[in-house]
Amino acid sequence: MTKKILIVTQSEGGGLRRHLTDLMDGLIEQNFEVVLAYNEEFGDAGFKRWLEIKKASQSLILYNVSEMKRSISPLDDFLAIKRLMQIIRDEQPDIVHTHSSKAGVVGRIAAKLVGHKRVFYTPHAYSFLSEEFSDKKKNMFVLIERLLSRWFTAKTFNVSESEMQAALSVKLDKPEKFEVIPNAVPILADFNYDFERKRLTSSDKFVVVNTARVTKQKNPDLFVDLANRVKQDMPDVEFVWIGQIDSEYKNFVNEQTSVVFKGEMQKTNALVGAADLYLSTSFFEGLSYSLLEAGSFGIPVFLSNVPGNIDFAQMYNGAELFNIDDSRTLQVEKLEAFINKLRNKENTQSEITADYDAMIDKIVDNYYGK
Numbered sequence: 001m002t003k004k005i006l007i008v009t010q011s012e013g014g015g016l017r018r019h020l021t022d023l024m025d026g027l028i029e030q031n032f033e034v035v036l037a038y039n040e041e042f043g044d045a046g047f048k049r050w051l052e053i054k055k056a057s058q059s060l061i062l063y064n065v066s067e068m069k070r071s072i073s074p075l076d077d078f079l080a081i082k083r084l085m086q087i088i089r090d091e092q093p094d095i096v097h098t099h100s101s102k103a104g105v106v107g108r109i110a111a112k113l114v115g116h117k118r119v120f121y122t123p124h125a126y127s128f129l130s131e132e133f134s135d136k137k138k139n140m141f142v143l144i145e146r147l148l149s150r151w152f153t154a155k156t157f158n159v160s161e162s163e164m165q166a167a168l169s170v171k172l173d174k175p176e177k178f179e180v181i182p183n184a185v186p187i188l189a190d191f192n193y194d195f196e197r198k199r200l201t202s203s204d205k206f207v208v209v210n211t212a213r214v215t216k217q218k219n220p221d222l223f224v225d226l227a228n229r230v231k232q233d234m235p236d237v238e239f240v241w242i243g244q245i246d247s248e249y250k251n252f253v254n255e256q257t258s259v260v261f262k263g264e265m266q267k268t269n270a271l272v273g274a275a276d277l278y279l280s281t282s283f284f285e286g287l288s289y290s291l292l293e294a295g296s297f298g299i300p301v302f303l304s305n306v307p308g309n310i311d312f313a314q315m316y317n318g319a320e321l322f323n324i325d326d327s328r329t330l331q332v333e334k335l336e337a338f339i340n341k342l343r344n345k346e347n348t349q350s351e352i353t354a355d356y357d358a359m360i361d362k363i364v365d366n367y368y369g370k
Contacts, residue, residue, distance in 0.1 A: 004033040005367070006093035008084065008107035009100060010068045013044035013244070014213050015289040016100055016124050018269075019159075019183055021050045026360035028059050035061040035091050037084060037107075039068045044244060045264055063087050070102055077106055084110035094118065095367045101127040105144060108152040118367065121148075122157045125286040129166055129307065132216055142170045149173040155366055157181045159287040162307035181362050182315065183287045184354035185296055188270060196274035199265070205238040206339065209275035211268045211290045212282075214245040214253065214261065219304070222281040222324075227258040229332045230339075237339065240275075242268055273297035277342060279335070283324070285309050291316075295352035302338050315353045 005027060009020055024034050043051065054060040065087075067079040084107055088096065097120045098107035104121045111119045127133065128141040149156060149172045156178050158164035164178045172178075201207050208227075212218045220241065227239035239259040253261045265271065268290075272278065278294040278301045285291075285308025294301050295316040303309045305321040313319040322334050 003031070003095070004035065004091065004093045005095040005097060006035045006037060006088065006091060008037045008096065008098040008103045010039055010070060010102040011042040011100055012038055012047040013042060015183070015286070017044055017047045017050075018185075018289040019122070019124065020099060021047065022186065022356065023360065023363065024054075024060070026356075027364070030360070030364060033061070034059070035063070035087070035093060037063045037065050037068075037087055039066055040064045041066065042070075045266065046268075049266070061091070068103060068106060080106045081110045081113070085114050088114050088116055095120065097122070097367075100124050101141070105148065108148050112152045117154065119152060119154050120157060120367065121153050121155075122159065123163065123286070124159065125163065125284060125308065126166060128170070129163075129284050130217065131283050142172070146170070146172045149177060153177070155179060157363065157366070159183050160285075160308050160311035162311050163286055166307060179362075179366060181359055181366075182311070182354055183289055183292055184356040184359040185269070185289065185292045186356040187296065188273070191270055191273055191297075193274055196270050200240060200271055200274045201238060201260075203238055205236050206234075206276045206343065207238050207240055207274075208277045208279050208339075209240045209242065209272060210279055210281070211242045211272050211293070212280075212288070213243045214241065214249045216246075216248075217283055219281040219283050219324075220249060220252070222304075223279065224252075224256050224259050225328060226279070226281070226332060226335060228256075229328065230336060231258055233332075233336060234339065239279075242271060269293045272299060275299055277302060277339065280304060280309055281324075282306060282309065285312075287311055291319075292352070292354055295319075295354070298351070300338070300342055302335055317351060 027034055065080055065083050067076045069076055095118045096111045096116055098104045099122050108119055128138040158178055158180050161180050164180050214220050230237055241259055242262045242265050244264045245253055272293045278299050280303035282304055284306050287308050291312045301319040304324040313321050320338055322331050
């Protein structure tokens, strides 16, 4: 008997997109009939390429829910809930799985209102952890998450232990309502180092890379400042940032000279394998796919000591943490010491414990209460 699942998401970019596409690929491989309710306006280039392949193979049922937007809007949110209720009635899925905060709200409410009980949620970093919101808004997000978890959700999948502990610390629900299922990436076949290196840089310098959207959460200000200071001592080190640039950072990117911002590129999961070091300066993470991709190639990683990144460092022996609150001088000293250690070949073989097949199997087992 064919199993049907409804995936609900508002955004399809960056690490969230990677999780969604990997998850849906895994579910299709396990003979699920996958229904995707999404807002096509928010898909990045990688998602659109993936979608074209799926459309051609007719392995996906699609619903564009244009009313589902990131910002809070009583009218749009009401219309999104109404539309999702109709989709659930029409498709009669066995499972509803919502992803990220906005889809987690409207999707779980819609499922509850039509009486659907097998409803799951993956937050991909809770909104109340974000530095961009005021304390008042964060408290409101906590109350919403608490209500939805207790009355509208069968189980929440957290991508890291830190994310689950954040949920428990604000008493969203009972511990048994949460399970840590770390992100993981499948092994990349046919990797060509020389080809990817040429895509990454035209120089023979030591390359420090970040592959992420240029947004406040990822802390590009710190990345650029570190690059400025390191390049004064080490002019043969090149800093490269690959990823879509948010509008608020356009001027910032154009006015600086220490980092090569390449914008959005194809197959960044292969590009990272041609770097010498991955640098993450994020304020917080769920469990970054970019870090997992670096780990899958054995690329050393220097990363901020924040939720999500801490969990990654525990599963990857090629990672070194720095304190995001340390003085800039100390951060630079640590980064330069790490670079010198790598140049002197002092690092051991790096291995990561994340397993893609185990991630898919664990999610599916939870769908059916195994």
